[in-house]
Amino acid sequence: MAGIVTGMDERGFQPVASCPLSEAREAVPEATAAQAGFVAINTIVCQPHYVERFECLFCSRARMIDKMPGFLGMNVLKCQDPVEPYLVVSFWETEQHFHAWVGSAEFHEGHKRAFADLREYKERGEQPPMSSTFKTYSVLSR
Numbered sequence: 001m002a003g004i005v006t007g008m009d010e011r012g013f014q015p016v017a018s019c020p021l022s023e024a025r026e027a028v029p030e031a032t033a034a035q036a037g038f039v040a041i042n043t044i045v046c047q048p049h050y051v052e053r054f055e056c057l058f059c060s061r062a063r064m065i066d067k068m069p070g071f072l073g074m075n076v077l078k079c080q081d082p083v084e085p086y087l088v089v090s091f092w093e094t095e096q097h098f099h100a101w102v103g104s105a106e107f108h109e110g111h112k113r114a115f116a117d118l119r120e121y122k123e124r125g126e127q128p129p130m131s132s133t134f135k136t137y138s139v140l141s142r
C-alpha cells in the first residue's frame with residue numbers, strides 16, 4: 001500500500017487522482033441515472049486511519065452488483081469536506097430489484113473484504129473502522 005498515500009494534503013485528505021486504480025472509477029452516465037425509479041444511499045463514516053484502505057476497496061470494488069437485474073449504476077461520493085461521510089449511491093429500476101440484491105450472495109461477495117475488516121477489528125476489541133446507515137428514495141422529479 002505504500003505509495004498510495006503520496007499526495008495527501010495538509011488535512012490528510014487524499015486527492016482522487018493519486019489513486020493508482022483511479023481509472024477503475026466510472027461515473028454513472030446521465031441517461032442511466034435518469035432512468036432510475038429507485039435510489040439507495042449508504043452513508044459511510046470512515047475513521048481517518050482507515051481512509052486509504054476504504055478508498056482502495058472501492059477502487060477495486062468487487063463489481064458483483066454490476067450483473068444484478070435492475071441495477072443501473074452507482075457512484076461513490078467523497079465529500080470535499082473531509083470530515084463528512086462518503087455516500088454510496090446506487091440506482092435501480094425498482095425497489096424490488098434493490099431488495100433482491102441486499103438478500104443475495106452477490107451482496108455478501110461484494111462486501112467480503114469490508115465485512116472481514118469489521119470482523120477483524122471486532123475480534124481485536126477495537127472500534128469499527130467505518131460505520132454505515134442507509135436510506136432509500138423514490139424519484140420525485142427528473
Ligand code: HEM
Nearest residue numbers: 040042057058061062063064065088090110113114132134
Ligand atoms: C455494515 C454495512 C456496510 C458497510 C460497512 C459497507 C461498506 C462497503 C465497502 C467498504 C465496500 C467496498 C467493498 C469491496 O469491494 O471490497 C462496499 C461495497 C458496496 N456497498 Fe457497502 N457497506 C455496507 C452496507 C451497504 C448497504 C446497505 C448498501 C446499499 C444501500 C451498500 C452499497 C454498496 C455498493 C453498491 C457496493 C459495491 C458492491 C459491488 O461492487 O459489488 N453497502 N460497501
